Amino acid sequence: MGRKRLQEPADGRPTVHTVAARAGVSIASASRVLNGVGGSPETIRKVREAAAEVGYVPNAIARSLQSQRTGLVALAVEDIGNPVYVEMMRAIEAVVASSGRQLLVHATGGRIDNETALLRRLANRYVDGMIVSPIRVTDDHLTALVDSPVPVVVVGQLGADAPIDNVRTDxxxxxxxxxxxxxxxxxxxxxxxxxxxxxxxxxxxxxxxxxxxxxxxxxxxxxxxxxxxxxxxxxxxxxxxxxxxxxxxxxxxxxxxxxxxxxxxxxxxxxxxxxxxxxxxxxxxxxxxxxxxxxxxxxLGSAERGRRAAELLLQRIADATLPPRREQVPPNLxxxxxxxATVPAPRPAAGPPTxxxxxxxxxx
Amino acid sequence: MGRKRLQEPADGRPTVHTVAARAGVSIASASRVLNGVGGSPETIRKVREAAAEVGYVPNAIARSLQSQRTGLVALAVEDIGNPVYVEMMRAIEAVVASSGRQLLVHATGGRIDNETALLRRLANRYVDGMIVSPIRVTDDHLTALVDSPVPVVVVGQLGADAPIDNVRTDxxxxxxxxxxxxxxxxxxxxxxxxxxxxxxxxxxxxxxxxxxxxxxxxxxxxxxxxxxxxxxxxxxxxxxxxxxxxxxxxxxxxxxxxxxxxxxxxxxxxxxxxxxxxxxxxxxxxxxxxxxxxxxxxxLGSAERGRRAAELLLQRIADATLPPRREQVPPNLxxxxxxxATVPAPRPAAGPPTxxxxxxxxxx
DNA sequence: CCGATAGCTGTAAACGTTTCCGGGGAGTCT
DNA sequence: AGACTCCCCGGAAACGTTTACAGCTATCGG
Known part of the structure; x- marks a missing residue:
């Protein structure tokens, strides 16, 4: 028979195998205990102890490979220094964080190629979803958005018939x-x-x-x-x-x-x-x-638009079959x-200026 | 014998198996061609064609699991809206992007618990490295930084003896x-x-x-x-x-x-x-x-500090055995x-006083 | 007292990729 | 012609996790 898998990787970092071996149980039991599902009191104790002793912390990548989600959400805006995007970002981050996810921020500089490249790289499944606020939109761009393998929500105007979740203002x-x-x-x-x-x-x-x-x-x-x-x-x-x-x-x-x-x-x-x-x-x-x-x-309600976009995205991540939705946030002055109005009267001619x-x- | 692995996942998205089967080669060959290493001209042609036909795009998570790196770098700052961090972030992002990686931005709100929690989650290997600019530092905090399983670079003052890459100003x-x-x-x-x-x-x-x-x-x-x-x-x-x-x-x-x-x-x-x-x-x-x-x-040279921090981090990711380094950026007014100086003369004593x-x- | 049931456990498959290794074919040199 | 080298290829292991499945024990009801 071939040798079993290494219990202790060269890296030195403990895996679920390390914990299981130390606790004297199978990796399945160890995994179950660590996820808080099932396990006898005795098993739970042993696994918990072993995990604490070796300082086990689960590898999120392996977990993602199995579960097919990463817990990451991306945001692509033109200019990360523009305060309007900062406000939007804050609102999005609040919603995203409250769902236990993390936000990945990308600045596109308004260049379309940059943005489509991002979309394409998105196809590699590193994020569970994406919010994008494009300032320029081409047909290529649009089809890239529609074909995206992960859910996308657009903040901003979009062609009326585009089947994409969209929150806009006027x-x-x-x-x-x-x-x-x-x-x-x-x-x-x-x-x-x-x-x-x-x-x-x-x-x-x-x-x-x-x-x-x-x-x-x-x-x-x-x-x-x-x-x-x-x-x-x-x-x-x-x-x-x-x-x-x-x-x-x-x-x-x-x-x-x-x-x-x-x-x-x-x-x-x-x-x-x-x-x-x-x-x-x-x-x-x-x-x-x-x-x-x-x-x-x-x-233009940027925080509100961000908040809504994040909510739309989370909903779509949860249920990909939802019909495309469009929300609108009214502007107000x-x-x-x-x-x-200038002090005495709107007339610039009259009145003390000082x-x-x-x-x-x-x-x- | 057990049935072979599914060639076409329920998801519908093609994997390297899909393109290998379509090209009539093994997954090993397909993988090699797709990574541009090896393969006969004929194999290359077949694999490329098959990949294009099914619209194959590699799954970055699986790749990361294998290669033990994600291509993500995290940045944790107190307030993402503070223009000083925006400038730092821009500089970091430029360096990071030029190495083919992406930047993950995190706002800590200056709360220490927030930051240590982040550090702990970092241990799960989702990022290849991290730049953190803490405004408060405790001992716990410091040991968390030192024990971090992924490379960390600190922007800001740190205890003199802390063995952590550090770029500071005065x-x-x-x-x-x-x-x-x-x-x-x-x-x-x-x-x-x-x-x-x-x-x-x-x-x-x-x-x-x-x-x-x-x-x-x-x-x-x-x-x-x-x-x-x-x-x-x-x-x-x-x-x-x-x-x-x-x-x-x-x-x-x-x-x-x-x-x-x-x-x-x-x-x-x-x-x-x-x-x-x-x-x-x-x-x-x-x-x-x-x-x-x-x-x-x-x-305080925030862009410069960001740039240097990013470079230090990339170097450490490439070679974890580097000794801890410390760089300093001088302030200038x-x-x-x-x-x-107010209009008549900078001399308060000499000039007409009134x-x-x-x-x-x-x-x- | 026996069968059904519930709860726990371990084996093994699966996620999708890269890569080690051994086998085989073609070409070259002696 | 045989040996050697070089290159290409496919099988299979590995990354670290979750989970379907089946077997086991113990408990309970009839």
């Missing part, structure tokens, strides 16, 4: 909320600093801005629209370009990072916020509250100092 | 740089907004602040020291408390989040920055450059508008 409407608010407080020369138009959110926000302006009968002035990417530096640069050629009395920004960049550019240019230019960001991240003046921002410390402290 | 010295700079530009009533003293960085920065002040012969005024935690809201609240009872002409903050909170509190209180109060943060994150005025900040409020405040 950022078109979100931009409209911002514009409505600015118009209501007397602003008319409303500028817009957007992200790339070839992204899903960029396109949606552009459409929303144009529609909202049209809804108020305000003619579109191309000089008041500027495009960068969704980062701080680009937002600042784009705003500088815009200010060089136009004179807005309000600025809508496609996310909070851009808004912070815009704020910086405005203050450097000597404009007072909100007296000279009202400013509204989007995503309502912690960053908006950190600024001085605090930024108004359109909340949070008004803060950066777009407050009551607010922000103006003097900031425009040195 | 935040004591970092605080001293800030104080030196403020003193050199004429500030005397220098306040300090710190994080919790029972954390390693909190304690180090406190010690650094006291030492630096003593070095300049400036008596310590307890009213000028305030403690919160390392978050924005706490920094703002702590600064409000401090301003209620003291009148600093400069503020050193234990990190940039605190500094942003402090800036907000200062501006709300009507203080001008830097004229009335100079402000210096720490970590030199993107956030510091986003503010208006831009914040001076002591860089980045001066920006928030602590610029033009600027700060100068008169300084000669107390």
């Amino acid at each position: 950022s078109r409407h979100g931009v409209a909320l911002a514009v409505d608010h600015l118009v209501a407080t007397g602003r008319r020369r409303i500028g817009f600093v957007n992200g790339p138009l070839d992204t899903v959110p960029g396109a949606a926000r552009d459409a929303g801005f144009r529609a909202a302006l049209a809804g108020h009968g305000i003619p579109l002035d191309a000089a008041l629209i500027e495009v960068g990417d969704f980062q701080y530096a680009a937002g600042r640069a784009a705003t500088e370009r815009l200010l060089a050629r136009a004179d807005p009395d309000a600025l809508v920004c496609a996310n909070d990072l851009i808004a912070v960049g815009a704020l910086h550019a405005l203050l450097v240019a000597g404009r007072r916020v909100p007296q000279d230019v009202a400013l509204v960001g989007m995503d309502d991240t912690e960053l908006a509250r950190m600024m001085f003046p605090q930024l108004s921002s359109v909340s 949070v008004v803060r100092a950066s777009s407050a 009551t607010h410390p922000s103006s003097e402290g900031v425009t040195a | 935040s004591r010295h970092g605080v001293a740089l800030a104080v030196d700079h403020l003193v050199a530009t004429g500030r005397r009533r220098i306040g300090f907004v710190n994080g919790p003293l029972d954390t390693v960085p909190g304690a180090a920065r406190d010690a650094g602040f006291r030492a630096a002040l003593a070095g300049h012969g400036i008596p310590l005024d307890a009213a000028l020291i305030e403690v919160g935690d390392f978050q924005y809201a706490a920094g703002r609240a702590a600064t409000e408390r401090l301003l209620a009872r003291a009148d600093p002409d400069a503020l050193v903050c234990a990190n940039d989040l605190i500094a942003v909170g402090a800036l907000h509190a200062l501006l709300v209180a009507g203080r001008r920055v830097p004229q009335d109060v100079a402000l210096v943060g720490m970590d030199d994150t993107e956030l510091a450059r986003m503010m208006f005025p831009q914040l001076s900040s002591v860089s 980045v001066v920006r508008a928030s602590s610029a 033009t600027h409020p700060s100068s008169e405040g300084v000669t107390a």
Whole structure:
């Protein structure tokens, strides 16, 4: 007969065989006791003791191979530094952790190839499921998502007929909320600093801005629209370009990072916020509250979307036969100092300019 | 004889058996071809074809069980939303990804139990290695780190004799740089907004602040020291408390989040920055450059520390017998508008005393 | 007092891959 | 022509776990 399997691996780390041998029982009994299912009191005692003595800790990989699940869930977002994704991530992590799983975070940099490569590697079964928030979507991309061997939930807009669990918001409407608010407080020369138009959110926000302006009968002035990417530096640069050629009395920004960049550019240019230019960001991240003046921002419920996406994913992991579901989180506007109606009246001509410390402290 | 193993699992997903059978070769040959090692041209062709036809993708879990590595590296930090960790994470991720591995990110919330639990779960071999940046360290904690079955690299201060790969900076010295700079530009009533003293960085920065002040012969005024935690809201609240009872002409903050909170509190209180109060943060994150005025900040080289930690970890994964190493990244001060010398001259004694409020405040 | 039943235990198969090893064929050198 | 080398191939073991199955003992009901 051939020699039995090694009881003690060269590694030195104990396996269930080590424990079983030491306890004088079979590996099956040892495994049962360690999993808390069955076993006589005597067996339980012996196995527990042996396990404690050798410091046994089960090998999760072997277990996964057997059980066909890893307890890992992946999240793929464009930019891990964007506070909106941090908030989403926190919400997802809370749900995922409460189900005893761990979260694997991936930054795609918005590059599609990166994301499809990730999808493909996903097929190798290392994660039980995935949440992805793509900012660009192609057909290839879509079929990769649909064909994924593990459950996928998408956060963001998706073709209407795609059979994929999906939680979205309505950022078109979100931009409209911002514009409505600015118009209501007397602003008319409303500028817009957007992200790339070839992204899903960029396109949606552009459409929303144009529609909202049209809804108020305000003619579109191309000089008041500027495009960068969704980062701080680009937002600042784009705003500088815009200010060089136009004179807005309000600025809508496609996310909070851009808004912070815009704020910086405005203050450097000597404009007072909100007296000279009202400013509204989007995503309502912690960053908006950190600024001085605090930024108004359109909340797109990122934490809520993350939470729901995680729940959808967990449900689908539990039951793969569920029909594709779609959930929607409504946007809502949070008004803060950066777009407050100016003190005496919305008219920029009247009123003492100085009551607010922000103006003097900031425009040195 | 018993029946052979299923060629086609109920799952429907192809395994190496499926493609071997389809190609008419053994699983050993199939495996070799798929791994690009060996095989005759004919075999290679057949296997490749079969694999493509059934859409074979290897099961990473089974592979890991065999190879004893997962290609996953974990990172545990206190707060995933703190930009300093974002920068560190980016640097780590770059190194890790270039070695073909993936990064698993974990937020510990600074709670020790959380972290040791993570360490213990680590023992189950799901990751090849781990980078941890603990803000609190106990003995239990330390032994858990030392006993870890997988390689661990610590970012941050650690007991001098701990046999653990470690990359650190000198935040004591970092605080001293800030104080030196403020003193050199004429500030005397220098306040300090710190994080919790029972954390390693909190304690180090406190010690650094006291030492630096003593070095300049400036008596310590307890009213000028305030403690919160390392978050924005706490920094703002702590600064409000401090301003209620003291009148600093400069503020050193234990990190940039605190500094942003402090800036907000200062501006709300009507203080001008830097004229009335100079402000210096720490970590030199993107956030510091986003503010208006831009914040001076002591860089602790977080990206560099992350990069080095990742490299140390990869080296140790490759060779576990390496002796424990320790690397140090020096701090350096980045001066920006928030602590610029006030306009007429840095000399408080010489120049005309009245033009600027700060100068008169300084000669107390 | 005997058969059914319940609970425990051990053997062995299974998860899907890599890899050691031995056998065999083809080519080359002496 | 025989021996040697080199390469390719297939069988089978191994990674460490869970679990189906069957056998065993002890208890209980009839």
